[in-house]
Amino acid sequence: MTTTKLSGQCLSFPDTAVLLEELRSYIAIPSVSRVSDPDVMQRAAAWLAGQLAFADARIEETEGNPVVRADWLRAPGAPTILVYGHYDVQPPGDELDWETPPFEMGIEGDVVTGRGVTDDKGPVFMVLKVAQAFMEQEGALPLNVKFLLEGEEEIGSPHLAAYVREHAEELAADLVISADGAMWRPTEPSVSIASKGMVSLSLTVNGADSDLHSGRFGGTVANPVHTLARLLASLHGPDGRVAVAGFYDGVHELDDQRRAEIDAIAFDEEDYRLSLGVPELFGETGISTLHRLWERPTLEINGIESGGKYTVIPRRAVAHISCRLVHDQRPEDVIDAITVHLRAQPHPGVTVEIEPDLGGVRAYRVEPDDPSVRSAVAALAEVYPGQEVLLAVIAGTLPATALFEDVLGAKTLFFSFSTADEKLHAPNEFLRIRRIGEGMRAWEVLWRQLARSMSGSEA
């Protein structure tokens, strides 16, 4: 998609060095929602509220981590948007795997590093700075803006739904714009029109009351690790497909147009393979890599743990499993199908526990010709002149999207300046520094554009 350049003003933004110093103080707050130290989460929320003082920011309690709310509603007649993002981050994992400490933002050439720089602290930071620039230089925002910044996105937003339902009137908006999400790749701008859903569960196999000496008890009892391995191995076929009956219910065959769109996208598999460092790509037989990534559900074992290196029969073996969902797959049906599958496997001599996590999320999709998508494409075309703007899929999961559609009746536009290769959820997470300037300019243009186009459509 291409568009003509928009005319109009240009905000001036602070120097990058100044911006980075400020971002550093935000990255330094280790707001890991999976660990969830209330004081730390509160500090991160307070940091955001401080940035949003111009919009009457406040920190509101939920049954989990608090949400940060702010409203600037002094543009009568203009549309109202709700900006969504999150201040929580993934656990850093083993800090030895990081080249710089995860909560000390590093600057390495043209990138910044640190947990949360690209998911989602950096991208939220950009919209805050744009809003501040509008206020300082124009004394107003071009449209009405509400902010909803949560602290539990990385654990599936378990308390967001209740909060949004309780505050549905206050949060009402014409459009939600998510600062979470990501550009698909660094080489061209893209707007995401869909995201995958998710369910996850823990699988635990229990054997004896304690770890047993593998010699003195070996051969007399079942080893929980052996059972876990068999259970896990049963989840996929050699063709790469998930071997759980019913798993693919609700997954549609692509229509010819969508298949043609995907096939038309330049995607260098060898380049992609090299960037990941794998000996070959892998997935469902007979389906192209991009088609698998964007339009097929997955079941991944995210972690396993049992025993250690020394010679025991471990008492317990644990796996964590998550599925990314597409189209009309229902999270609860997927959990049921996996549970039935696992329960049907023989497991003599051990007991098996299956514990679904809270917060299953359906897949989300917005139509390519939705006005919000058109505005976003126009904004990106102005910031990235001469480049094609792709319509992509976020293969990640943004739990809030389905919720906003159900409760607020508003579509969500993904407008993030993260890029999918920036080691989200992994050690050495990074953000390209140039994305900060690009992102701020794009938010500025988008807001001006929406103020015009959405007001115009009402007129």
Next chain:
Amino acid sequence: MTTTKLSGQCLSFPDTAVLLEELRSYIAIPSVSRVSDPDVMQRAAAWLAGQLAFADARIEETEGNPVVRADWLRAPGAPTILVYGHYDVQPPGDELDWETPPFEMGIEGDVVTGRGVTDDKGPVFMVLKVAQAFMEQEGALPLNVKFLLEGEEEIGSPHLAAYVREHAEELAADLVISADGAMWRPTEPSVSIASKGMVSLSLTVNGADSDLHSGRFGGTVANPVHTLARLLASLHGPDGRVAVAGFYDGVHELDDQRRAEIDAIAFDEEDYRLSLGVPELFGETGISTLHRLWERPTLEINGIESGGKYTVIPRRAVAHISCRLVHDQRPEDVIDAITVHLRAQPHPGVTVEIEPDLGGVRAYRVEPDDPSVRSAVAALAEVYPGQEVLLAVIAGTLPATALFEDVLGAKTLFFSFSTADEKLHAPNEFLRIRRIGEGMRAWEVLWRQLARSMSGSEA
């Protein structure tokens, strides 16, 4: 087997409370060979050397942890024995799993707790105290005694072989007596006539260069955990047998006599099951539990590790595997068979590394009518009057035994007062306090008996 009571002197031993205080100081040294802090290992060796001052104790370097050597050779005409044991211990694992800190010896009713109390610090302590009592009360030992106490038994004694070969002349003995090993169960005395061999290896499956976001990359690359699960699941059949071709080479069918011996032993499977807390016992179909434990080899996955609970495709998945060997299984052939088996499994999209650990050990056996076994039975019959002395198998592995037979031409008698249920290698390791007195008396009687019987046989 039964025997008549031996006449003769009786040493007097210190009060239990005094002995336990002294043992406490030894348990307090965290001599974990897998971690192997040289200073800590040296402290444990020095503790032993201090106890053996009467026998010119010395600490000798190896390429790994040092060995403690001592010799008391002032009994001309009497036989010479080599007492073997080890001062290293297994890692404590997660300290949260311990009811008392692993390196602070606890006294709970009729047991002491702590890492190493039963494997092998407590059992070695008993023989030291008996030797000291002989020296104090009789001014001499009843026979010539050499001590060889190593610091790498729990990691497969990787440097012991070189040391013993280099010092074969100095270590020459008529019989090795191992203070490592264990009584089979607390209800009757037993002498072990065999121990299992061992080999172990690490299996690593490598995927991408870093952990990948399971959404943004899911469906495009193989997940190393999926491959590891398939590889591990392929190692056993549903009948509980190891499914690796060639694994059972060298394993003999039992002859009728041995089978009848095993079948004649009172073994309450339900009691055993309850003691372990498993829903049912499990192992090779059609073979009795005790037969499996004593005469069948095993392949156990001792630990698995990959990723974590959060939503990544882990870059790497690791398993540690060990096998307990019987009869004439050759360690190197078992490693080869497993390697061939694993290499033959398909593993698209990942690489697989197989790394055997150092120190494969053959199974060991001594004939039931060996004079050393007869002496041990006689000694136990005196300490446990009226009780049958069973001939049992140590299903654990004592790497030094095959070595002593090869290099010194000496059989090894297992003479330990550990009991197999005392949570060796696991959290909350313990030792029955009564075993200390029983063990010391038994060592006294054994030495007196060997001095008579082995000298007699030379006359």
